[in-house]
Amino acid sequence: MSSNTPKMSAKSRIHAEVRASLAAALWFCFLAFPLMTLSIRPGNAVAFSIARIPYLFAAVFLLTVLWRFFLRRRSFKNVSKAVLESEGLPEDLRPGPKPSWVSVFMSSKYRSHMVAFLLLAVSVIPFVSSPYVVNVMVVALIYVALGLGLNVVVGVSGLLNLGYVAFYAMGAYTYALLNQYLGWGFWVCLPLGALTATLMGLLLGLPVIRLSGDYLAIVTLSFGEITRLVLTNLNITHGPRGIGNIDPPGFFGIDLNGSVKTFLVQRLNVHPDMNVNKIYIYFIILAIVVLTIICVFRLENSRLGRAWLAMREDEIACQAMGINRTRAKLTAFALGSTWAGLAGVVFASHITFINPASFSFLESIMILSIVVLGGMGSIPGVILGAVVLIILPEQLRFFSQYRMLLFGALMVLMMVFRPGGLIQSTREVYIHRGGSRKNAPVPEAAPNRGGRS
Amino acid sequence: MSDAAKNTTDIRPGTVGAISLAKNTTEVRPGSADAISLANTRPMLELQGVHTAYGSIEALKGVDLHINQGEIIALLGANGAGKTTTLCSITGLTPPKAGRVIFEGEDIRGARTESLVKKGLIMVPEGRRIFPGLTVLENLKMGAYISDDQKSVKDDLEHIFNLFPILATRSKQSGGTLSGGEQQMLAISRSLMGRPRMLLLDEPSLGLAPIIIKNIFETIEAINKESGVTILLVEQNAHLALQLAHRAYIMTTGVITLSGTASELLNDESVKQAYLGG
Ligand SMILES: Nc1ncnc2c1ncn2[C@@H]1O[C@H](COP(=O)(O)OP(=O)(O)O)[C@@H](O)[C@H]1O
Numbered sequence: 001m002s003s004n005t006p007k008m009s010a011k012s013r014i015h016a017e018v019r020a021s022l023a024a025a026l027w028f029c030f031l032a033f034p035l036m037t038l039s040i041r042p043g044n045a046v047a048f049s050i051a052r053i054p055y056l057f058a059a060v061f062l063l064t065v066l067w068r069f070f071l072r073r074r075s076f077k078n079v080s081k082a083v084l085e086s087e088g089l090p091e092d093l094r095p096g097p098k099p100s101w102v103s104v105f106m107s108s109k110y111r112s113h114m115v116a117f118l119l120l121a122v123s124v125i126p127f128v129s130s131p132y133v134v135n136v137m138v139v140a141l142i143y144v145a146l147g148l149g150l151n152v153v154v155g156v157s158g159l160l161n162l163g164y165v166a167f168y169a170m171g172a173y174t175y176a177l178l179n180q181y182l183g184w185g186f187w188v189c190l191p192l193g194a195l196t197a198t199l200m201g202l203l204l205g206l207p208v209i210r211l212s213g214d215y216l217a218i219v220t221l222s223f224g225e226i227t228r229l230v231l232t233n234l235n236i237t238h239g240p241r242g243i244g245n246i247d248p249p250g251f252f253g254i255d256l257n258g259s260v261k262t263f264l265v266q267r268l269n270v271h272p273d274m275n276v277n278k279i280y281i282y283f284i285i286l287a288i289v290v291l292t293i294i295c296v297f298r299l300e301n302s303r304l305g306r307a308w309l310a311m312r313e314d315e316i317a318c319q320a321m322g323i324n325r326t327r328a329k330l331t332a333f334a335l336g337s338t339w340a341g342l343a344g345v346v347f348a349s350h351i352t353f354i355n356p357a358s359f360s361f362l363e364s365i366m367i368l369s370i371v372v373l374g375g376m377g378s379i380p381g382v383i384l385g386a387v388v389l390i391i392l393p394e395q396l397r398f399f400s401q402y403r404m405l406l407f408g409a410l411m412v413l414m415m416v417f418r419p420g421g422l423i424q425s426t427r428e429v430y431i432h433r434g435g436s437r438k439n440a441p442v443p444e445a446a447p448n449r450g451g452r453s
Numbered sequence: 454m455s456d457a458a459k460n461t462t463d464i465r466p467g468t469v470g471a472i473s474l475a476k477n478t479t480e481v482r483p484g485s486a487d488a489i490s491l492a493n494t495r496p497m498l499e500l501q502g503v504h505t506a507y508g509s510i511e512a513l514k515g516v517d518l519h520i521n522q523g524e525i526i527a528l529l530g531a532n533g534a535g536k537t538t539t540l541c542s543i544t545g546l547t548p549p550k551a552g553r554v555i556f557e558g559e560d561i562r563g564a565r566t567e568s569l570v571k572k573g574l575i576m577v578p579e580g581r582r583i584f585p586g587l588t589v590l591e592n593l594k595m596g597a598y599i600s601d602d603q604k605s606v607k608d609d610l611e612h613i614f615n616l617f618p619i620l621a622t623r624s625k626q627s628g629g630t631l632s633g634g635e636q637q638m639l640a641i642s643r644s645l646m647g648r649p650r651m652l653l654l655d656e657p658s659l660g661l662a663p664i665i666i667k668n669i670f671e672t673i674e675a676i677n678k679e680s681g682v683t684i685l686l687v688e689q690n691a692h693l694a695l696q697l698a699h700r701a702y703i704m705t706t707g708v709i710t711l712s713g714t715a716s717e718l719l720n721d722e723s724v725k726q727a728y729l730g731g
């Protein structure tokens with residue numbers, strides 16, 4: 001290689017970049033041509049204006065250049081990092097998986113302090129904010145629970161469930177129907193809703209869990225749609241009109257909006273328009289989320305959780321280890337549905353009116369997006385994902401027309417620049433806690449038995 | 454190596470720690486006299502006329518073989534002969550459609566893989582198949598999936614780490630970052646975590662450098678010798694396998710075409726021609 005090669009290639013690379021960006025701009029203009037040039041004037045006259053095209057062309061060109069620049073920088077950064085890591089280090093010190101800042105934090109000694117502070121902060125919110133904020137927070141927490149549940153199925157076990165919303169609907173309708181026709185209360189229906197969803201998960205799972213990847217996705221997708229259609233056409237559910245006047249959760253038979261409210265408003269300075277039932281629901285769903293986090297965390301680091309992770313990687317090896325594939329997958333599938341059921345009951349009691357429109361395919365996609373955006377298999381990631389996808393759009397009402405557009409753009413950017421999600425899952429946390437290294441003697445002059453082949 | 458040998462002084466009965474790596478085990482066992490005396494007892498594993506098919510493709514057309522307690526048996530044959538299918542037929546991954554598979558006097562044909570793992574019949578699958586995203590430690594723990602006793606799992610882990618110090622230094626690393634040889638060590642160690650009584654090894658030398666293959670084979674011999682694990686070794690590398698094994702079977706297109714003690718086969722003209730490079 002001669003010494004001027006890098007210079008030459010740099011120049012030709014810029015040429016190539018410009019050419020690629022021009023091509024992208026041209027292609028986009030071609031695609032958007034009818035959209036941008038044709039319009040209908042009053043009197044059904046078709047107007048043709050080509051003037052916008054140059055602007056569109058320039059904008060797309062600039063965006064493409066920027067896009068390609070960042071992409072290149074990203075791949076360059078990765079390469080240089082890999083080179084740095086592999087060079088000059090003895091083989092024994094080859095770096096393991098890089099811990100994310102969250103896992104570093106989670107294993108730090110301040111963890112319990114921080115968790116306590118966070119819990120405190122979250123508990124104070126309903127007493128100092130408006131009813132609107134509490135409403136949004138309840139919805140966000142419901143999605144956190146849903147996200148964490150789906151995370152067990154998709155993130156940890158790698159079973160693509162596109163009909164998750166069906167189990168959410170099971171929970172919601174269990175409560176709505178039992179409340180409507182039998183007058184049963186929230187606390188009886190909460191476990192029943194969870195149970196219904198779990199049973200449905202098992203029933204659906206039994207025949208389809210053997211299907212792999214795409215097939216499972218299609219079957220679950222259909223199941224979600226069928227559930228919605230059944231709910232729409234059933235008499236007992238009042239079809240598309242839905243079920244209204246669902247009771248809020250009972251609190252030892254006390255009306256929370258009576259003297260309790262007076263007390264809260266006068267003494268604790270709570271917002272006068274606050275519906276105290278919402279504060280109650282807020283704490284119920286908060287408790288459910290905290291329990292879910294503990295549960296999922298323990299599961300992930302248990303024998304079963306490891307088996308789920310392993311199954312995602314190599315099913316044959318799992319079988320050779322003596323894992324009953326069907327049973328392990330079915331457990332994950334049904335367990336994930338349990339949380340959907342729980343969230344559904346809380347959802348029904350929160351909005352007091354449900355109809356099949358609340359449980360569309362788009363809802364499944366929303367929950368899946370929370371998991372993917374946050375980071376598959378990562379608990380803090382899923383929480384952050386829910387906050388970003390539920391609370392941010394609320395704050396960005398201004399953009400409401402372009403919400404889905406922004407949403408799509410965000411997802412594309414994420415998948416390119418952070419494919420592991422906002423907070424990637426690492427298995428480091430577990431190792432620190434397991435501490436088995438202590439027992440293992442690490443001889444100074446360990447002969448490199450394996451070596452590189 | 455001396456390190457590993459030293460560590461075997463605190464052998465606990467009934468753990469994988471009973472395995473050690475002895476230095477001078479590479480030479481061929483003369484005559485395999487002990488193997489012959491063992492053959493008088495009932496075989497530990499026996500295949501009688503096993504037929505296995507993938508759809509309409511018949512991969513095994515009546516395989517007969519037997520393995521006695523404590524033996525190392527090599528199953529040799531060219532690519533596509535049906536060696537992997539034989540192992541999978543034993544462990545139930547591809548259930549045979551006819552014939553008998555008898556393990557310790559019990560017909561296990563069609564039994565579920567996990568029940569066989571619990572019986573101590575464990576396979577190290579072809580191509581190692583470690584879990585690349587799990588750490589080395591987690592990979593090992595997966596091997597002990599069937600064990601409910603955390604204490605014994607801990608003991609076994611400790612002994613594995615004594616046996617393969619390299620795995621201890623790598624324990625936090627994800628399995629995918631190991632080299633080929635280390636991965637094979639991990640795959641074998643992982644299977645040992647299940648406390649096998651019979652180990653089915655599918656081409657452990659696949660894609661490894663000769664020096665590392667030698668290493669792996671020493672390990673296999675040690676596992677057999679020190680803790681009495683019976684071994685069925687599938688190999689394409691006939692020369693090496695015959696040095697290690699007591700007896701061997703040679704397979705061509707779904708049937709056993711030749712069998713005998715290792716030394717018989719090493720001296721057999723047809724074997725020499727076909728598998729030992731003339
Ligand atoms: N999953 C499968 N589906 C169809 N045919 C297979 C499958 N696996 C193996 N076979 C066929 O079965 C025969 C034996 O294969 P295998 O047992 O893998 O041989 P070996 O391990 O000796 O190389 C081959 O002809 C192979 O093509």
Ligand SMILES: [Mg+2]
Pocket residue numbers: 536537538579656
């Ligand atoms: Mg094979």
